[in-house]
Amino acid sequence: MAQIKDPAARKLPGSLDSNRRLDRWLCINTDGTLTVTPGKVEIGQGILTALVQMVAEELDISVNRIRLAPASTAFSPDEGITSGSRSIQDSGLALRHAAAETRDLLLTLAAKKLGVTLENLTVTDGVISARSGGSVTYWELATPDLLSREATFDVVEKLPAEHVVVGTSLPRVDILGKITGKAAYVQDMVLPGMLHGRITRPPGPRARLRNIDVKEVAQMPGVVAVVRDGTFLGVVAEREEQAIRAERRLARLAQWDSGEPLPDSDPRRLQTLTAETEVISEKGDPAAAGVRQFNAEYTKPYLAHASLAPSCAVAHQDGDKLKVWSHSQGIYPLRGDMAKVLDMAETDIIITHAEGAGCYGHNAADDVTLDAALLARAVPGKPVRLQWMREDEFAWEPFSSPMVMRMNAALDAKGNIVNWGHELWSHAHSTRPGGSGGVNLLAAWHLEKPLPAAKPGNPPLPGGGSHRNAIPFYDFPNQKITNHLIRQSPLRTSAMRALGAHANAFAIECFMDELAEAAGADPVEFRLRHLKDARAKAVIEKAAQMAKWQPNEKGDGERGRGIAFARYKNLAAYFAVIAEVQVSEEVRVTRMWAAVDVGQAINPDGVINQIEGGIIQSTSWTLKERIDFDHQGVTTRNWTEYPILSFVEVPEVEVALINRREAPPVGAGEGTQGPVSAAIANAIHNALGVRLRDMPFTRDRVVAALSA
Amino acid sequence: MATTLQVNGRACVVQADAETPLLYVLRNDLGLIGTRYGCGLGQCGTCTVIIDGKPVQSCDLPVSAAVGKKITTVEALGTDQDLHPLQRAFIAEQAAQCGYCASGILMAAKALLDVNKDPSDGEIRAALEGNLCRCGTHGRILRAIKRAAQEMREQ
Numbered sequence: 001m002a003q004i005k006d007p008a009a010r011k012l013p014g015s016l017d018s019n020r021r022l023d024r025w026l027c028i029n030t031d032g033t034l035t036v037t038p039g040k041v042e043i044g045q046g047i048l049t050a051l052v053q054m055v056a057e058e059l060d061i062s063v064n065r066i067r068l069a070p071a072s073t074a075f076s077p078d079e080g081i082t083s084g085s086r087s088i089q090d091s092g093l094a095l096r097h098a099a100a101e102t103r104d105l106l107l108t109l110a111a112k113k114l115g116v117t118l119e120n121l122t123v124t125d126g127v128i129s130a131r132s133g134g135s136v137t138y139w140e141l142a143t144p145d146l147l148s149r150e151a152t153f154d155v156v157e158k159l160p161a162e163h164v165v166v167g168t169s170l171p172r173v174d175i176l177g178k179i180t181g182k183a184a185y186v187q188d189m190v191l192p193g194m195l196h197g198r199i200t201r202p203p204g205p206r207a208r209l210r211n212i213d214v215k216e217v218a219q220m221p222g223v224v225a226v227v228r229d230g231t232f233l234g235v236v237a238e239r240e241e242q243a244i245r246a247e248r249r250l251a252r253l254a255q256w257d258s259g260e261p262l263p264d265s266d267p268r269r270l271q272t273l274t275a276e277t278e279v280i281s282e283k284g285d286p287a288a289a290g291v292r293q294f295n296a297e298y299t300k301p302y303l304a305h306a307s308l309a310p311s312c313a314v315a316h317q318d319g320d321k322l323k324v325w326s327h328s329q330g331i332y333p334l335r336g337d338m339a340k341v342l343d344m345a346e347t348d349i350i351i352t353h354a355e356g357a358g359c360y361g362h363n364a365a366d367d368v369t370l371d372a373a374l375l376a377r378a379v380p381g382k383p384v385r386l387q388w389m390r391e392d393e394f395a396w397e398p399f400s401s402p403m404v405m406r407m408n409a410a411l412d413a414k415g416n417i418v419n420w421g422h423e424l425w426s427h428a429h430s431t432r433p434g435g436s437g438g439v440n441l442l443a444a445w446h447l448e449k450p451l452p453a454a455k456p457g458n459p460p461l462p463g464g465g466s467h468r469n470a471i472p473f474y475d476f477p478n479q480k481i482t483n484h485l486i487r488q489s490p491l492r493t494s495a496m497r498a499l500g501a502h503a504n505a506f507a508i509e510c511f512m513d514e515l516a517e518a519a520g521a522d523p524v525e526f527r528l529r530h531l532k533d534a535r536a537k538a539v540i541e542k543a544a545q546m547a548k549w550q551p552n553e554k555g556d557g558e559r560g561r562g563i564a565f566a567r568y569k570n571l572a573a574y575f576a577v578i579a580e581v582q583v584s585e586e587v588r589v590t591r592m593w594a595a596v597d598v599g600q601a602i603n604p605d606g607v608i609n610q611i612e613g614g615i616i617q618s619t620s621w622t623l624k625e626r627i628d629f630d631h632q633g634v635t636t637r638n639w640t641e642y643p644i645l646s647f648v649e650v651p652e653v654e655v656a657l658i659n660r661r662e663a664p665p666v667g668a669g670e671g672t673q674g675p676v677s678a679a680i681a682n683a684i685h686n687a688l689g690v691r692l693r694d695m696p697f698t699r700d701r702v703v704a705a706l707s708a
Numbered sequence: 709m710a711t712t713l714q715v716n717g718r719a720c721v722v723q724a725d726a727e728t729p730l731l732y733v734l735r736n737d738l739g740l741i742g743t744r745y746g747c748g749l750g751q752c753g754t755c756t757v758i759i760d761g762k763p764v765q766s767c768d769l770p771v772s773a774a775v776g777k778k779i780t781t782v783e784a785l786g787t788d789q790d791l792h793p794l795q796r797a798f799i800a801e802q803a804a805q806c807g808y809c810a811s812g813i814l815m816a817a818k819a820l821l822d823v824n825k826d827p828s829d830g831e832i833r834a835a836l837e838g839n840l841c842r843c844g845t846h847g848r849i850l851r852a853i854k855r856a857a858q859e860m861r862e863q
Binding site for chain 2: 044046172174175176178179181182183184187190239241244306307309310355356357358360387389390605610612613615616617620639640644645646647648650652653
């Protein structure tokens with residue numbers, strides 16, 4: 001391999017570049033096993049199983065020899081946030097390379113020991129054998145300091161064609177514990193002497209605690225401490241139900257100043273607010289007129305992650321050290337923000353990841369961790385377990401932002417798109433901990449001496465936040481894409497599965513259907529003719545083939561089908577889907593056919609599981625979900641007020657994986673969300689002849705559209 | 709207050725107020741943490757246990773209402789070495805993502821299969837109407853329950 005003069009200028013794969021020491025990633029144990037210490041965390045997406053496969057592959061060891069350590073600030077590499085469907089690219093590619101370098105180090109030692117050249121060695125499950133005879137194992141060779149070094153760049157990984165573990169559907173490493181009722185979640189942690197906490201929140205985000213007399217609560221059975229700091233109000237008790245009872249009493253006793261009333265919850269209010277406006281893509285002549293002009297406007301409401309388990313954390317103030325267990329997606333950024341709030345050195349806070357229920361983005365995982373720490377400080381030496389109540393999670397988690405997309409386009413005489421415009425209005429999609437200039441943790445804003453929130457913002461393009469997937473993947477000669485960012489939101493907004501890509505791809509793909517109809521074109525053919533990318537065309541053609549799509553097929557007044565496509569972030573997974581709906585006044589999605597291309601699939605069944613899940617979750621968002629609020633606070637606080645798709649309502653889903661072993665692997669978690677919403681809208685139009693542009697597509701909206 | 713419960717075939721004495729939800733007694737007094745808290749309102753099914761043969765959400769059931777009844781939790785379904793057909797089927801279909809709904813769904817499904825050896829797709833869906841899954845693993849779960857029912861019929 002050619003030597004490059006300045007190694008610092010070269011990039012190592014994924015997160016290895018910023019965490020170069022091999023022992024940050026791998027530890028060869030003395031008992032014939034190997035421990036992997038990724039900084040990315042399991043959030044139900046199955047990432048740990050895929051990482052195990054990538055390490056086993058590169059090291060030529062059985063997957064059964066691999067142990068996983070939970071990510072911890074005590075020893076794990078800092079991989080930022082587990083988000084953006086980037087864990088395979090960030091952590092997987094880092095581990096793949098670290099494992100390849102480790103294998104190379106071991107083979108070099110073996111060659112010396114066995115007195116042969118590297119070319120004469122083979123490896124089977126960690127046993128290195130010389131062709132001339134003699135063998136030695138990884139575990140015999142490994143010295144404690146073997147991996148105390150930085151990655152070198154100089155080792156070549158296996159070629160995809162050589163893979164035997166990667167590309168197979170290894171069963172999930174975490175499934176057994178989850179189906180046998182084992183302690184699988186942070187919610188299940190029990191520490192000696194552990195107490196239980198609960199928090200009393202204000203009636204809304206602008207309310208502040210005016211007055212409370214806590215004496216009565218302090219004397220309730222089991223109550224160990226009542227903690228008040230400004231508007232932050234919590235209780236610690238010996239038993240969980242005692243904490244809940246005490247919390248309810250606190251809520252009844254507290255007197256609040258309600259603050260400024262919250263505004264209307266209609267997403268279109270966004271267009272009336274002062275925005276930071278940026279043209280993010282402009283090409284050709286955005287004024288090109290064509291022969292026919294079209295406009296349409298689409299919206300989505302605030303949505304909740306609505307994790308099945310309310311967020312939970314355990315905290316233990318142990319002398320000068322604060323030990324916490326959290327299902328945060330970013331233990332290092334969280335530690336940084338917590339250190340500021342608690343006025344502690346970062347190194348005195350040890351955050352260890354413990355799985356929660358699926359989060360689908362930035363839910364209350366980080367917030368509850370600070371809450372637990374604030375309670376634990378009041379009872380030093382005693383661990384405190386704090387789980388939010390269901391109402392807390394719905395009222396206080398950060399939501400996915402409402403959005404408005406105003407589209408315009410022009411068709412030429414042949415019915416081709418000659419001009420495309422997309423303007424979007426949204427609040428910020430990223431207010432995770434680790435922001436600059438402030439702290440992004442709920443309780444920090446409620447303290448007597450509050451810390452300001454960091455400025456809400458968006459990840460930059462090409463990934464983007466509210467503008468994720470706003471730039472069309474189609475090849476249009478003229479286009480102009482404009483992002484209007486309204487940073488301050490009445491309800492806190494942050495990252496949720498796909499960020500702005502959900503609403504942007506929804507709008508693009510609905511509008512494509514409207515234009516196809518205007519052009520008298522079949523929606524499948526219309527999309528294909530505006531695409532050059534072969535992989536994009538392949539997923540659309542595959543979905544159409546699976547569904548036995550008929551050109552220009554018509555709905556029958558009740559049943560209809562629609563298609564949609566997107567490439568996630570315009571640089572990751574390709575996804576096309578066809579939805580079938582049955583509509584009376586209620587929309588039922590009956591079947592979905594989908595094709596996906598994530599490049600090299602590390603675990604094909606894992607990819608399909610993620611795609612199926614994304615399809616069903618987005619169907620739920622599209623048909624049913626909306627966070628609502630009145631002048632004071634959130635009014636949708638339980639599963640009756642915020643219904644999600646039930647077992648009776650879920651569609652049959654069929655997913656085809658186009659596995660491109662030679663293409664770089666990309667994540668599968670998020671690319672489904674926008675196309676699914678659009679395919680449903682397009683199917684409803686196909687069935688009924690009416691166009692729904694405002695999610696969710698509830699019974700009321702169908703009835704209103706039919707009577708319009 | 710001392711209360712005696714019949715849990716997984718054993719008599720257990722617990723000290724808890726009569727109105728304490730059964731869920732907290734199972735988790736915190738008996739260490740049966742496989743039964744999960746989801747809402748405390750009887751709306752999501754993560755806390756489903758079987759009481760006298762019927763699926764019941766334990767999060768809003770006072771412990772006093774469970775006295776004298778047979779309570780079965782996910783811990784009694786099968787062991788790692790001897791999994792219940794439902795658990796084997798969940799593995800075969802890889803019917804989990806985050807898995808937080810799994811305990812409650814397994815118990816609701818067991819209650820169904822105990823009285824209906826050959827449920828239709830519609831009957832399985834109806835039996836799970838009180839159980840939510842947020843990851844969208846529904847299709848795999850439905851397939852797993854059908855698979856388990858078939859295996860149990862063939863035994």
